[in-house]
Structure formats: structure tokens, C-alpha cells
Amino acid sequence: MPGPIVNMGGTVTCMHGGQGQCTTVSPKVMVGNQPVVTIPASYVIAGCAFPPPPAANGPCVTGMIPSGSTKVLVGGMPVLLAVPPVNGTCVPTGTPMMIAYAGQAKVIAQ
Secondary structure: OOEEEOEOOOEEEEOOOOEEEEOOEEEEEEEOOEEEEEOOEEEEEEOOOOOOOOOOOOOOOEEEEOOOOOOOEEOOEEEOEOOOOOOOEEEOOOOEEEEEEOOOOOOEEO
16 A cells, blocks of 8 residues: 655654654655655654553553565665554554654655
């Protein structure tokens, strides 16, 4: 399914409102003046509101999105697409991740 390529300026969150900062980008290709995110997309999450033990198993600290484009590669790695449903998972909670905004809307891939 086609969707916008996610760049470093994209917004990725955990289900509890924590903001993700991508750690896997490729400086070789820029989209919207930002490096594109490649797969597997690893994120460091800050600001998660999920309570820590013993109340729950939060907060979300990291997350990973393991799949992306089937046709567009950068340095041999697929790019991340903002196409729901995103199959990313947060650690240690195991809850899903969401791509709220790709960082740009002009470059679409499949």
C-alpha cells in the first residue's frame, strides 16, 4: 500500500503520548530537507505517561518498526512508510507505536 516516506522530522508516538526520536536514518537521501528513516526503524521514547512497576510495566523507553517499503531502498535498506497499521512495538510495555505525521507529504512510495 503506498504512503508517504517518513523522514527525521516525522512524529512517532507510543500509545501513551510519548514522543519517539529515530536513531536509524540515512543521511544519503533527504526528503523534505530531512534524512529518511530506514528499516528496522529504532526509536528512543521520551515522555511516556504509562506508570512504572508495580502499577504497570511502563514507561515506554524504546520502540522498533520492523517493516517498510517493498520497493524503495536506501543503502540496501527499506524506507519507513506512514501507512497504517504500523506494526511497531514499544519496550518494555509491548504496546503499539503510531506514526502521527511522516514529516512530509510530497514523496510517496510503496
